[in-house]
Amino acid sequence: RFEEAMDCLIKAIEIKLSLGKKADLCNSYFNLSEVLISAERYDEVPAIFNKTEPLVKEIEDPAGSVEFDFLKAQYYMGTGSYAKALEKIESYIEYQKESGSMSKVPGALRNKIRIHEELGEEGLALETYRELDLLSQRTYKETCSAMAAELAASFRFQQKMHEIQLLSNQNLELQEAKATIEKQYEELLEIDSKLKKANELLEKQAEIDPLTGLLNQKKMYPIIEREINRATRYGTPLSMIMIDLDNFKNVNDTYGHLQGDILLKNVAGIIRSSLRKVDFVFRYGGEEFLVLLPSSDLQMASSTADRLRDELAKTTYPKVTMSAGVSSWSGEDATHFIQKTDHLLYAAKGKGKNRVEFQKGS
Structure with a gap:
């Protein structure tokens, strides 16, 4: 309910202006800026920043100045000025670390x-993920230590520990039982850790086609839906290529299924190495592959399909050609997007194979 929020904030600003409450007025401007950014009304934000800037300088509050810079970072992110946003965020993180306000760093x-993901900088994104993970672990350990210290300070806890110590000293069997329990607990922790790793591996394997190493249909739909949402949010193009190897049954019949599997694996490698890092390729089923091309229009996608067709014809053994359908997303859901591209593939097959059929009128 952005409009109601802005009405309330504007009234609050009027009251604080009349009372000369500069620090409180600064907070209201912060809040109004946040609402405008959340509502994606970016063209209205600079005017509020211009009113806020002199107040922040006049109040001379380092924390408030840093928070204002973080607001600017959010504005820059929303308007696609990622370099400026990163500069402000780095400064914000450094200040919070120096001031000990670690709870504000994860956000x-x-x-x-x-930002790194939007820029396709997977390495930097992964590095920051690791930093976030280490910070979370450290925060968790510090919280546990604080809770343990608080518990240790409890008289009742100290009394219970004293009673346990007395019983342990009096009864050797209890000491041995305690040692056995601790050993079993450690073994359980080790087993639990192995189970977690095994489950993570199984979950990952469930999303990977075992023959080609490509993502499978289970992973395909969530990624397509995510990229559709991204294209909707930023107004960027999104295209798809559906590929089918021509007369693949002849390969299996002539050279055997083992050679057919090797060919599929080689084709998957050729497709993957011919695409950008931001592109996705899935094994759709059998000898069919689906390629998703974020930020690519129909012309770029058609050129990519033609390049793949030429590459496969030149480098595969046994020689194999491909037919492809190419389309650009135009507002439909993931299922209809796939169906639209699949129909174009069948049109290419029907027109003699070894060709690319693309969406007309786009």
Whole structure:
């Protein structure tokens, strides 16, 4: 309910202006800026920043100045000025670390990750993920230590520990039982750790086609839906290529299924190495592959498909050609986007194979 929020904030600003409450007025401007950014009304934000800037300088509050810079970072992110946003976020993180306000750092790190992902900087995004993970672990350990210290300070806890110590000293069997329990607990922790790793591996394997190493259909739909949302949010193009190897059954019949599997694996490698890092390729089923091209219009996608067709014809053994359908997203959901591209593939097959059929009128 952005409009109601802005009405309330504007009234609050009028009252604080009349009373000369500069520090409180600064906070209201902060809040109004946040609402405008959340509502994606970016063209109205600079005017509020211009009113806020002199107040921040006049109040001379370092924390308030840093928070204002973080607001600017959010504005720059929303308007696509990622370099400026990163500069402000880095300064914000450094200040919070120096001041000991570690609880504010994770949110800023998540914004850094988002920027790196938007820029396709997977390495920097992964590095920031690791920093966030280490910070979370450290915070967790510090919280546990604080809770343990508080518990240790409790008289009742000290009394219970004293009673346990007395019983342990009096009864050797209890000491041995305690040692056995601790050993078993350590073994359980080790087993639990192995189970978690095994489950993570199984979950990852469930999303990977075992023959080609490509992502499978289970992973395909969430990624397509995510990229559709991204294209909607930023107004960027999104295209898809559906590929089918021509007469692949002849390969299996002539050279055997083992050679057919090797060919599929080689084709997957050729497709993957011919695409950008930001592109996705999935094994759709059998000898069919689906390629998703973020920030690519129909012309770029068609050129990519033609390049793949030429590359496969030149480098595969046994020789194999491909037919492809190419389309650009135009507002439909993931299922209809795939169906639209699949129909173009079938049109290419029907027109003699070894060709690319693309969406007309786009």
